[in-house]
Amino acid sequence: MPLPSPPPPPRPAPVRHGAPAARHIVMLAFEGARLLDVTGPLEVFSAAARLGGRYEIHLCSPDGSAVTTASGTRLAVDAGMPESGAPPLDTVLVPGAEELTQGRFPPGLLDAVRTLAGRSRRVASVCAGAFALAGAGLLDGRRATTHWRHTATLAARHPTLSVDPDAIYVRDGHLFTSAGVSAGIDLALALVEADEGPGLAREVARDLVVFMQRPGGQSQFSVPARTPRPRHDALRALLDEIAADPAADHSNTVLAAKAGLSPRHLARLFREHTGTTPAGYVEAVRLEAAQTLLANGESATATARRTGIGSDETLRRLFLRRLGVTPSAYRARFCTTTR
Known part of the structure; x- marks a missing residue:
């Protein structure tokens, strides 16, 4: 099949001698x-x-x-x-x-x-x-x-x-x-x-x-966005509350009380609808919030406090365990596209 030629390009600006080609x-x-x-x-x-x-x-x-x-x-x-x-x-x-x-x-x-x-x-x-x-x-x-x-x-x-x-x-x-x-x-x-x-x-x-x-990778995209919306009304409300305020008290006891469920029943619902425990889900949301804060230039200390993670050392251990890098190394990644 004959291929048509492209139209002639606009006249280019003068090129300096020895300049690299486009x-x-x-x-x-x-x-x-x-x-x-x-x-x-x-x-x-x-x-x-x-x-x-x-x-x-x-x-x-x-x-x-x-x-x-x-x-x-x-x-x-x-x-x-x-x-x-x-x-x-x-x-x-x-x-x-x-x-x-x-x-x-x-x-x-x-x-x-x-x-x-x-x-x-x-x-x-x-x-x-x-x-x-x-x-x-x-x-x-x-x-x-x-x-x-x-x-x-x-x-x-x-x-x-x-x-x-x-x-x-x-x-x-x-x-x-x-x-x-x-x-x-x-x-x-x-x-x-x-x-x-x-x-x-x-x-x-x-x-x-x-x-x-x-x-991160594709699995690092928004935790709420990649979590299927549960059919259970109380659980949906809890997920929204965790996403809205990651730093709040989201212990199993507090979450169960808000949902009007026993901690054991709540754990079963989380496992069924999110594939993880209440603590695991909260940790994932807090980690994601920490990634955003660090990428925007926040200090490790402020990031740990604002996300509910706690201390610098807890933040460091969480990043190493979940992402394989320290918070400082994670922030440095935003200076280059090299992986």
């Missing part, structure tokens, strides 16, 4: 792609270019036609895939779509992924875009990740693939895969840091008001 970033959009999978990484590279990074961004589709994303937003693309005579490609980005997880690929997508991958320095997927990389044969025998809801499906469909269900993004050689939707922003920031250094990546993160590096 890195060409190609986002391969297609029918049904998730909008944020496309626009999130492009915002990162666009901000990086505006702040001095050497990037040129291209939005393409397999056949050069405009595409309609999963949200119904219509995206006009630059053209079809760049032809072989075009400037060398640096990075190819493949967004995700729900259909990909079901083994349904838009016409021409897998061929386009293979072609672009053969001409680029590195290939990256966002969310379920990993299914397109795997379907194109790029991930055989590799490590990868995808949206937490689909990691088991990806592993079952591609047995030679080692799937990390808890990673925000995974690098295996020149191949990068990222977790659900907004993790594409995390990955793009890491790519900018690798290209241009942590200084520019930090400026981009500040410009977009996002974490330089998101804390």
Whole structure:
């Protein structure tokens, strides 16, 4: 199938002798792609270019036609895939779509992924875009990740693939895969840091008001958000109260009294609906609150007090046990995207 040539680019500004060439970033959009999978990484590279990074961004589709994303937003693309005579490609980005997880690929997508991958320095997927990389044969025998809801499906469909269900993004050689939707922003920031250094990546993160590096893995996302809402009214009220004020007295005795239940009955309900004990749930919420405070520059002492964890030493032991790092090391992670 002949591929149309991209339109001529605008006349570039004069280039100083010996200046490095721009890195060409190609986002391969297609029918049904998730909008944020496309626009999130492009915002990162666009901000990086505006702040001095050497990037040129291209939005393409397999056949050069405009595409309609999963949200119904219509995206006009630059053209079809760049032809072989075009400037060398640096990075190819493949967004995700729900259909990909079901083994349904838009016409021409897998061929386009293979072609672009053969001409680029590195290939990256966002969310379920990993299914397109795997379907194109790029991930055989590799490590990868995808949206937490689909990691088991990806592993079952591609047995030679080692799937990390808890990673925000995974690098295996020149191949990068990222977790659900907004993790594409995390990955793009890491790519900018690798290209241009942590200084520019930090400026981009500040410009977009996002974490330089998101804390933890996919399992570190909001405790209330990833806990199914219990059917039991009293338990629902307790979970809301814990989330609203982590530092309050949430001992088993106090919680049971508020719910009008015995401590034993309350423990059974927690185990049934949250998969953990009352104390375990409270600890997880407090840890999450502590992560947020530390990331925003709060001291360890104030963080321990404001979250109900208690002392600096208790905070330190909790971080080591649950995250494998000290509070100070955790705070330092926000200075770089490197994991």
